[in-house]
Amino acid sequence: MTDLTVDPGAPGDPRATPVGAVAVAAATVLAPPTRWRLLLRRPTFVVGAAIVLFWVVCAIFGHAIAPFSPLAQQLLNSNTAPSGSHWFGTDPLGRDVLSRVIVGARDILVITPLATVLGTILGTALGLAMGYLGGVVDLIAGRLVEAVLALPAVIIAFLFIVALGSSTVTLIIVIGFIFTPLIARTVRAAVLAERNLDYLSSARLLGENPVRIMFGEILPNVMPAILVEFTVRLGYAVFAVATLSFLGFGVQPPTPDWGSDIAANYSGLLAGYWWQTLFPALAIASLVTAVNLITDSIEQVLNA
Amino acid sequence: MSEPPVPGDITPALEVSHLDVAYRVRGQDRLALRDVSFAVSRGESYGLVGESGSGKSTVALALVRYLPRNGQVSGGTISINGQDPLSMGKQALHALRAKTVSMVYQEPGRALNPSLRVGRQIAEVYQIAGASADEARRSAQDMLRKVQISDPDRVMRRYPHELSGGMAQRAVIAMALASSPSLLILDEPTTALDATVEAEVLDLVAALRQEFGTTVLFISHNLAVIAKMCDRVGVLYAGELVEEGPARQVFGDPRHPYTVGLLRCIPRRGQRKDRHRLDTIPGFLPAPGHTMTGCVFAPRCALAQDRCRSSEPPFFDVSDLRISRCFFHASAPDLPRATPAADAALAEHDTGEPLVEVAGLSKTFAGSGGGVRALADVNLTIRRGETLGLVGESGSGKTTLARVLLGLTGPDQGSVVTLAGAPLSPDVRRRPQQTLRRLQIVFQNPDSALNRRHTVHSLISRPLTRLAGLSGAALRDRLAELIGSVRLEDRHLALRPGQLSGGLKQRVAIARAFGAGPDVVVCDEPTSALDVSVQAAILNLLADLQKTEQVTYLFISHDLGLVRYLSDRIVVLYLGRVMEVGPAETVFAGPHHPYTEALFSAVPSLDGQRPDRIRLAGEIPSAADPPTGCVFHTRCPRKLPTGVCESTEPPLLEDEPEHLIRCHIPLAELRTLQRNESAPSQGGSL
Numbered sequence: 001m002t003d004l005t006v007d008p009g010a011p012g013d014p015r016a017t018p019v020g021a022v023a024v025a026a027a028t029v030l031a032p033p034t035r036w037r038l039l040l041r042r043p044t045f046v047v048g049a050a051i052v053l054f055w056v057v058c059a060i061f062g063h064a065i066a067p068f069s070p071l072a073q074q075l076l077n078s079n080t081a082p083s084g085s086h087w088f089g090t091d092p093l094g095r096d097v098l099s100r101v102i103v104g105a106r107d108i109l110v111i112t113p114l115a116t117v118l119g120t121i122l123g124t125a126l127g128l129a130m131g132y133l134g135g136v137v138d139l140i141a142g143r144l145v146e147a148v149l150a151l152p153a154v155i156i157a158f159l160f161i162v163a164l165g166s167s168t169v170t171l172i173i174v175i176g177f178i179f180t181p182l183i184a185r186t187v188r189a190a191v192l193a194e195r196n197l198d199y200l201s202s203a204r205l206l207g208e209n210p211v212r213i214m215f216g217e218i219l220p221n222v223m224p225a226i227l228v229e230f231t232v233r234l235g236y237a238v239f240a241v242a243t244l245s246f247l248g249f250g251v252q253p254p255t256p257d258w259g260s261d262i263a264a265n266y267s268g269l270l271a272g273y274w275w276q277t278l279f280p281a282l283a284i285a286s287l288v289t290a291v292n293l294i295t296d297s298i299e300q301v302l303n304a
Numbered sequence: 305m306s307e308p309p310v311p312g313d314i315t316p317a318l319e320v321s322h323l324d325v326a327y328r329v330r331g332q333d334r335l336a337l338r339d340v341s342f343a344v345s346r347g348e349s350y351g352l353v354g355e356s357g358s359g360k361s362t363v364a365l366a367l368v369r370y371l372p373r374n375g376q377v378s379g380g381t382i383s384i385n386g387q388d389p390l391s392m393g394k395q396a397l398h399a400l401r402a403k404t405v406s407m408v409y410q411e412p413g414r415a416l417n418p419s420l421r422v423g424r425q426i427a428e429v430y431q432i433a434g435a436s437a438d439e440a441r442r443s444a445q446d447m448l449r450k451v452q453i454s455d456p457d458r459v460m461r462r463y464p465h466e467l468s469g470g471m472a473q474r475a476v477i478a479m480a481l482a483s484s485p486s487l488l489i490l491d492e493p494t495t496a497l498d499a500t501v502e503a504e505v506l507d508l509v510a511a512l513r514q515e516f517g518t519t520v521l522f523i524s525h526n527l528a529v530i531a532k533m534c535d536r537v538g539v540l541y542a543g544e545l546v547e548e549g550p551a552r553q554v555f556g557d558p559r560h561p562y563t564v565g566l567l568r569c570i571p572r573r574g575q576r577k578d579r580h581r582l583d584t585i586p587g588f589l590p591a592p593g594h595t596m597t598g599c600v601f602a603p604r605c606a607l608a609q610d611r612c613r614s615s616e617p618p619f620f621d622v623s624d625l626r627i628s629r630c631f632f633h634a635s636a637p638d639l640p641r642a643t644p645a646a647d648a649a650l651a652e653h654d655t656g657e658p659l660v661e662v663a664g665l666s667k668t669f670a671g672s673g674g675g676v677r678a679l680a681d682v683n684l685t686i687r688r689g690e691t692l693g694l695v696g697e698s699g700s701g702k703t704t705l706a707r708v709l710l711g712l713t714g715p716d717q718g719s720v721v722t723l724a725g726a727p728l729s730p731d732v733r734r735r736p737q738q739t740l741r742r743l744q745i746v747f748q749n750p751d752s753a754l755n756r757r758h759t760v761h762s763l764i765s766r767p768l769t770r771l772a773g774l775s776g777a778a779l780r781d782r783l784a785e786l787i788g789s790v791r792l793e794d795r796h797l798a799l800r801p802g803q804l805s806g807g808l809k810q811r812v813a814i815a816r817a818f819g820a821g822p823d824v825v826v827c828d829e830p831t832s833a834l835d836v837s838v839q840a841a842i843l844n845l846l847a848d849l850q851k852t853e854q855v856t857y858l859f860i861s862h863d864l865g866l867v868r869y870l871s872d873r874i875v876v877l878y879l880g881r882v883m884e885v886g887p888a889e890t891v892f893a894g895p896h897h898p899y900t901e902a903l904f905s906a907v908p909s910l911d912g913q914r915p916d917r918i919r920l921a922g923e924i925p926s927a928a929d930p931p932t933g934c935v936f937h938t939r940c941p942r943k944l945p946t947g948v949c950e951s952t953e954p955p956l957l958e959d960e961p962e963h964l965i966r967c968h969i970p971l972a973e974l975r976t977l978q979r980n981e982s983a984p985s986q987g988g989s990l
Binding site for chain 1: 707710733735737745747749752755766770771816
């Protein structure tokens with residue numbers, strides 16, 4: 001594997017292993033300082049990044065920030081509307097909704113990026129192989145990808161969770177697996193645009209092996225497409241995690257979580273306890289929106 | 305082009321004076337044209353010549369106000385037939401574009417609507433002018449006949465993609481002429497076409513100009529094309545007109561150092577790499593929007609003195625018809641060379657034993673309805689130390705042959721390729737490292753050949769570590785030597801290809817090809833994406849490297865001038881078959897295969913002395929359905945009346961030592977035929 005090493009002096013050179021590849025994705029693609037500056041000049045990016053940062057802070061320091069313990073029940077104080085002491089009101093068990101929303105950011109913010117990274121790594125490797133090797137590999141992998149895409153994602157998720165048991169790790173694997181064919185398809189299309197360029201012939205004339213050609217030569221050139229796809233999927237992942245925990249396959253009560261809190265309390269909507277559902281829902285919406293704002297900005301900067 | 309028609313009306317058809325055009329880039333106006341003035345009288349053909357970045361296309365766009373959104377005329381006036389397009393309202397401008405001015409661009413495919421039949425597009429021009437549908441159709445037929453399309457009805461029913469490049473460009477010219485414009489602007493109309501097709505289209509334009517008396521503004525980077533087509537010529541450099549005058553005088557006796565330098569960059573007939581080093585123009589074109597005091601060319605000019613750098617030269621009258629924007633226009637022809645003239649001490653290379661041998665090479669690409677035979681039974685030998693020139697038009701199989709040699713494309717069963725006597729695996733992946741090291745390539749387009757995400761350093765050092773097995777100090781030394789020999793600098797090493805100019809990129813590609821010390825380097829049109837002045841530097845570099853590194857070249861080009869300059873022996877390919885092989889001098893001197901003859905006579909030359917053109921009828925046939933017998937018989941002007949050409953494929957015969965021709969006509973007869981017709985034509989056209 002010695003031929004996988006790249007010049008250490010050259011900034012932005014791809015690390016040939018897939019794990020490193022995504023980790024340095026942003027650095028590679030956005031390497032020229034002007035691109036970062038262009039990005040920071042976009043209000044949409046700044047707003048999106050600020051919202052994501054806010055939730056990241058909540059996820060890490062949630063217990064310190066939250067005004068109450070998210071688990072402390074005050075049965076005498078149940079179902080109270082938003083007020084000065086409980087800004088977001090309380091739930092049927094008298095727990096502070098604000099505190100639960102703040103602390104509930106943790107799991108979704110752990111699962112979402114890890115699942116997306118997993119899906120991106122697998123999808124990138126698969127897409128590179130399909131696009132570059134072509135032929136039988138492309139044919140077989142292509143059919144498999146189509147087969148997975150034809151099944152509803154929720155069904156696949158159920159299968160996995162039933163088989164593996166519900167846990168954070170399971171959720172990461174499930175969502176990563178569901179994203180893999182989608183990302184593979186995007187990467188494959190990007191690789192096809194590169195496949196006939198002469199630099200690949202040059203690499204072959206140097207006797208480079210296919211792995212080095214895929215990860216050392218092609219990958220850096222399709223990185224912009226992968227980065228955009230990654231951020232797009234990140235937005236979907238937030239949704240997917242929230243959906244699965246709403247359906248009861250995610251974080252188990254009493255641990256605070258946006259999706260499961262909505263599931264636990266939405267029946268209260270009829271009784272007029274709207275705050276118990278609205279605020280977790282808003283939290284989900286804000287995170288999805290923020291990620292999409294970032295996606296748009298990155299896409300525009302890369303295409304500029 | 306004989307006498308321009310005497311105009312009864314003395315208003316010039318086109319008058320541009322003191323034109324400034326600026327493009328707004330990142331909030332700043334950058335001048336693309338400065339103070340450009342010229343006039344074209346009625347019926348005249350005026351050529352604008354310049355390298356990329358000179359602003360020649362900007363002139364064309366500004367004339368009819370087609371500048372992109374960020375471009376604007378910031379000074380000066382334009383007058384077309386006495387009308388000023390700059391002050392026109394929308395309707396008048398529309399009428400001007402519809403009736404007075406027509407334009408033909410480089411890519412005929414982009415000028416035609418892909419979803420409409422050709423006939424309808426041409427007829428539309430007449431309908432806009434008020435003709436009924438029926439009349440329009442008939443007029444379109446007539447016009448197509450005038451552009452020498454023999455079967456207009458069939459062409460009119462076609463969609464643009466069903467036409468070949470030459471045919472499509474004819475249809476575009478027909479469309480352009482349909483409105484009987486008083487000014488026809490041709491912007492690189494033949495650059496995308498093959499030599500024989502280009503020659504036909506140029507002849508057509510010349511003939512139509514005679515017939516219609518149209519005023520022509522002809523824009524090209526190709527000096528020889530301009531010399532052939534134009535009465536007068538203006539030379540543009542960095543957005544300024546630097547010299548103007550009758551074409552023959554300007555090219556015969558240039559009076560601006562830029563024109564002088566440009567002409568010296570082009571290999572002339574009789575020049576060879578071992579006897580005449582091409583001159584180059586040092587330095588680079590100033591960045592667009594530069595704010596330079598003094599002469600724009602001063603930084604690259606060997607004649608420049610303090611005066612040139614401090615004050616901008618005005619136009620000097622060289623003679624009554626000629627002007628030059630140079631203080632030293634009188635001494636411009638004595639411009640000192642930028643590179644030493646000739647290398648007397650040329651190492652005698654021994655073009656001895658065969659290094660690469662190709663026997664019975666065929667390549668059939670699978671396609672719907674049978675295969676496409678890109679190469680058919682090619683036999684050739686490349687000898688150690690020589691340059692073998694490979695010539696042919698697009699579709700002749702040049703690049704396929706190169707890719708088969710390199711193992712990038714697998715040949716058909718039974719094909720044999722050997723390197724120094726040892727058979728080469730048809731698949732590059734199965735070739736041992738030693739073989740890979742010995743066979744490398746410089747691709748046509750460095751943008752495609754260099755990975756844009758890698759630095760120059762990693763691009764060049766990769767073959768050194770991988771194939772030559774260097775590391776540490778040895779690697780550093782060899783890298784330094786290599787970038788020195790291709791004349792790159794250390795500061796380039798940290799850059800990526802996107803940050804380099806075209807010439808520098810090609811140097812990186814050359815350094816990479818030479819890195820591991822190859823025996824054979826395939827050069828696949830290495831300069832066709834480059835400007836003339838850059839091309840000269842690259843050709844010199846290739847010639848130098850051949851001397852110092854003792855390599856053998858397979859030099860592929862459609863440009864016969866380059867092939868003649870660089871090659872020791874020449875192979876002429878047509879539809880995947882070798883038509884002629886021989887030492888360069890013999891092949892050029894003739895007698896040649898009729899196809900070679902046609903290729904030679906299709907190339908316009910700067911000095912005005914051309915052999916009489918033998919015209920090729922029609923287009924290159926499709927390789928999917930090659931003609932029977934001799935594949936060239938459908939276009940051959942010397943086809944024998946006996947019918948043998950249609951029925952039997954002629955063998956490749958060695959009539960002279962070393963010189964093989966695939967033709968039924970015996971060599972002696974070819975010699976007689978070609979001698980009779982090669983008497984230089986005098987008078988007539990320029």
